[in-house]
Amino acid sequence: MFLTSNMGSDVRVIVLGISQDGGFPQAGCNLDCCxxxxxxxxxxxxxxxxxxxxxxGTKHLIEATRDLAWQLNLLNSVKSDEFLLSSLWITHAHHGHIDGLGLFGKEVMNYDKLNVNCSESLSKLIKNTPNWNLLVESKNIIVNPFIGSKIYSPSPNCGFKIKPIKIPHRAELSDMHAFLIIGPNKNLLFLPDHDTWKSTLKFVEKNTIRDWFYSEKIDFALIDGTFWSSDELIGRNQTNVPHPTVSETLKLIGKKKTGDPIIKFTHLNHTNPLHNNSSDEFLEVKKMGWNIAEEGEIFKI
Ligand SMILES: [Zn+2]
Ligand SMILES: [Zn+2]
Ligand SMILES: [Zn+2]
Incomplete structure (x- = not known):
């Protein structure tokens, strides 16, 4: 399919990756999954x-992963007449969300003043980490910390806004923000990581997932699907990697009802059976009316 730039005022969100920080396959895994x-x-x-x-036609990126070469090619296949990014948004400092930041530096893309938007605590971490601070000093990137609960226009005529939403998530390095992408017609929530629904809902002052999604007028929600169940953490101390499992989330939301947003799971750990689209777990998610995000899929907002 050939997409040209005169496709009206659509804003398009493209899924560029669906794996957890470690990728799929994951380094060092010799189990069947990988x-x-x-x-x-x-x-x-x-x-x-x-x-x-x-x-x-401006391009914007959420997360700076080590898979940028592949991911920017995918983004450029959606729109090929402008290669430079206008802005970068980073949710938090865990490895897979930021380990590609150095690719914007001299050794690789040598960007000129890319606007990087992140929390105050992540911006401090960038400035206190010598190899990232070098990007700031060389003006490859300009770091813009979030101020309060502001809603941002990533560039003057891009037609969409981004609302960072602070979310509880283990914060050894920085805090975590989900992003609500507010389009001219629809809204998309990106919530790749969080600790528990209880703490998240308490933090956003809502009683249920539906209350939260309806109050933000969310049409598409790409949410934390790291683990199917806690069995995947055998041999690891579960308390060190808290995420609500997909089974728990399904229990909380039940079946899709008329008027509900489209919910898709993303950020899948290598052990997650949802990587296999003929697994019983995959079929169970689909049967309940929900889905799993796919690399390359496009949401028009
Ligand atoms: Zn993560
Ligand atoms: Zn594996
Ligand atoms: Zn994380």
Whole structure:
């Protein structure tokens, strides 16, 4: 399909990655989950990320992953006449969400003053980390910390806004913000990581997931699907990697009802059976009316 820039005032959000920070396959994993990818490299998935093409054709990126080469190619396949990014947004400092930041520096893309938007605590971490601070000093990036609960226009005529929403998530390095992407017609929530629904809902002062999604007028929600169940953490101390499991989330939301937003799970750990689209778990999600995000899929907002 050939998409041109005169497609009206659509804002498009492109899924550029659906795997948890470690990627799929994950380094050091010799279990069946990752072995299968060795013989089927097309099953590879990339660290979680979104691209946005504004109504004026500007391009914006959420998360700076090590898979940027592949991800920017995918973004450029959606719109190929402008290669430079107008803005970058980062949710938090955990490895897979920021480990590609250095690719904007001299050794690779040598960007000129890319606007990087993140929380105050993440901006401090960037400035206190010598190899990232070098990007600031060389003016490859300009870091703009969030101020209060402001809603941002990523560039003057891009046709969409971004509302950062602070979310409780283990914060050894920085705090965490989900992003609500507010389009001219629809809104999309990107919530790749959080600790528990209880703490998140308490923080946003809502009683249920539906209350929250309806109050923000969310049409599409790409949410934390890291683990299907806590069985995937055998051999790891579960308290060190808290995420609500997909089974818990399904229990809380039940089946899709008329008027509900489209909810898709993303940020899948390599052990998650949802990577396999013929697994019972995958079919269970679909049967309840929900879905799993797919790399390359486009949401018109
Ligand atoms: Zn993560
Ligand atoms: Zn694995
Ligand atoms: Zn995280």
């Amino acid at each position: 072995e299968i990818v060795k013989n089927n490299p097309q099953l590879t998935k990339h660290s979680v990320s979104l691209g946005i093409v504004g109504s004026d």
